[in-house]
Amino acid sequence: MSDFFSYLKALYNKDENIKYDPKKFPPYLMLLWISHDKDNFDKIIKINKFLFKINPKYIWTYLRYVLPKGYKFLKYVKKDTVIQQNEDMLNELQIRYNISRLEALEYLPILKK
Numbered sequence: 046m047s048d049f050f051s052y053l054k055a056l057y058n059k060d061e062n063i064k065y066d067p068k069k070f071p072p073y074l075m076l077l078w079i080s081h082d083k084d085n086f087d088k089i090i091k092i093n094k095f096l097f098k099i100n101p102k103y104i105w106t107y108l109r110y111v112l113p114k115g116y117k118f119l120k121y122v123k124k125d126t127v128i129q130q131n132e133d134m135l136n137e138l139q140i141r142y143n144i145s146r147l148e149a150l151e152y153l154p155i156l157k158k
Contacts, residue, residue, distance in 0.1 A: 053078065059114050067101040070127070085112060132145065 052070035055063040073096065080089040088111045092104055094107075131153065138149040 049074065049078075056108055057115060059109060059110060065102055065105045072096055072101040072104045075104070080107065081110070088112070 049070060052065070052075075054060075056075070071078075075148070076089050076093055076096065079085050092107055096104070118121075134156075135146065135149045135153065138144065138152060139146060142149075
């Protein structure tokens with residue numbers, strides 16, 4: 046397997062011939078990515094508490110048998126540009142008026158009106 050998404054497809058397609066490599070597809074990322082699907086969230090919660098206690102191959106095997114067959118497209122949630130604009134405005138307020146970040150957060154809603 047070459048990349049993260051190849052392992053993910055193999056996991057969903059129940060491919061028995063895949064040799065799992067934890068360095069290329071770490072369990073933490075595997076669980077994080079699959080948890081974006083609301084249908085599988087409860088299954089991820091069950092195994093998540095054992096994430097650093099058991100062998101990663103056991104997590105791979107568990108997920109291979111628990112997840113429904115068929116690949117799902119899971120949209121990656123990116124950081125919103127509005128948040129970045131607010132950060133820029135906060136920094137500008139702090140510098141211009143020589144106030145703390147907490148004070149700038151209080152004034153931000155007033156200045157947006």
